[in-house]
Amino acid sequence: MSKPFLYVENLKKTFPGARGKDDLTVFENVNFGIEKGEFVCVIGHSGCGKSTILNVMAGLDESSDGYVFMDGKEVQGTSLDRGVVFQNHSLLPWKSALANVTFAVKSKWPGWSKEKVRDHAMQYIELVGLKGSEDKRPSQLSGGMKQRVGIARAFAIEPKMLLMDEPFGALDALTRGSIQDELLKICAETKQTVFMITHDVDEAILLSDRILLMTNGPHAQVAESVTVPIDRPRKRETLVRQDGYYETRNHLVDFLVRRSKELQGEYVQDDGTTETETETAPARAAAGSN
Numbered sequence: 001m002s003k004p005f006l007y008v009e010n011l012k013k014t015f016p017g018a019r020g021k022d023d024l025t026v027f028e029n030v031n032f033g034i035e036k037g038e039f040v041c042v043i044g045h046s047g048c049g050k051s052t053i054l055n056v057m058a059g060l061d062e063s064s065d066g067y068v069f070m071d072g073k074e075v076q077g078t079s080l081d082r083g084v085v086f087q088n089h090s091l092l093p094w095k096s097a098l099a100n101v102t103f104a105v106k107s108k109w110p111g112w113s114k115e116k117v118r119d120h121a122m123q124y125i126e127l128v129g130l131k132g133s134e135d136k137r138p139s140q141l142s143g144g145m146k147q148r149v150g151i152a153r154a155f156a157i158e159p160k161m162l163l164m165d166e167p168f169g170a171l172d173a174l175t176r177g178s179i180q181d182e183l184l185k186i187c188a189e190t191k192q193t194v195f196m197i198t199h200d201v202d203e204a205i206l207l208s209d210r211i212l213l214m215t216n217g218p219h220a221q222v223a224e225s226v227t228v229p230i231d232r233p234r235k236r237e238t239l240v241r242q243d244g245y246y247e248t249r250n251h252l253v254d255f256l257v258r259r260s261k262e263l264q265g266e267y268v269q270d271d272g273t274t275e276t277e278t279e280t281a282p283a284r285a286a287a288g289s290n
């Protein structure tokens with residue numbers, strides 16, 4: 001069986017304990033794959049290691065064991081093949097919205113003329129609905145507009161994989177909704193491959209093809225991969241009336257409320273059964289066994 005476009009195999013992260021305390025294994029035996037063009041969300045309780053996994057996938061952090069492969073190559077260090085969007089938008093405050101995007105575009109394609117860089121960046125500024133505000137600095141933009149610049153910048157480098165860590169977590173509900181709509185539109189147009197962390201079950205159902213469910217930490221694992229059975233194009237306003245919405249939502253909520261804790265510290269196997277940690281640990285070659 002061929003490997004997925006991106007796969008994570010037996011990933012583990014242990015942080016050294018502070019001042020004589022035990023080391024902390026946040027997650028282990030984490031296995032999953034993402035196909036090209038797929039939108040995959042991950043959900044799990046605070047502290048189970050979602051951001052750490054994303055940082056390892058981005059090449060910003062190193063795992064203690066296991067590896068991440070993308071497009072046939074092991075991920076080692078950062079690369080313009082992977083775009084990252086964080087909750088706090090991390091823009092360069094002294095540059096305009098457009099210059100924040102052109103800066104990234106120039107890094108990706110250093111040989112391009114000034115005009116080509118600007119035209120390319122403007123396409124993405126328009127795509128996120130910021131035409132007319134391109135000359136404003138981050139301090140002159142609202143939280144939602146800043147996040148839009150971050151998204152435009154990440155999409156503009158046309159990364160092979162876009163990694164988003166709770167990108168809308170700090171936004172009010174209205175702004176969040178309109179940016180979700182834009183993200184749906186952009187992903188439909190660009191067929192971007194996305195891995196996104198969210199705490200919002202409805203956001204995950206609206207945006208994802210598949211949702212990974214993580215057990216609680218420490219020793220967290222990806223326990224399930226839930227395919228969202230709702231046709232595209234999807235609309236926020238009509239999502240709750242679409243077949244499969246309530247079943248999916250109930251399943252996710254039941255996992256978060258009950259099963260994520262029950263499964264904590266157990267090895268989840270391919271057939272859905274579990275073993276406790278004291279039993280033999282299975283080497284689950286699960287990359288691609290979504």
Ligand SMILES: Nc1ncnc2c1ncn2[C@@H]1O[C@H](COP(=O)(O)OP(=O)(O)OP(=O)(O)O)[C@@H](O)[C@H]1O
Nearest residue numbers: 015016026044045046047048049050051052053217
């Ligand atoms: N540099 C570090 N040193 C020690 N422990 C760390 C470090 N970074 C993260 N941790 C611990 O690892 C665990 C997982 O952190 P992480 O931020 O990946 O979780 P998360 O699932 O993304 O949480 P949240 O949903 O709250 O953002 C936490 O217990 C955190 O305290």
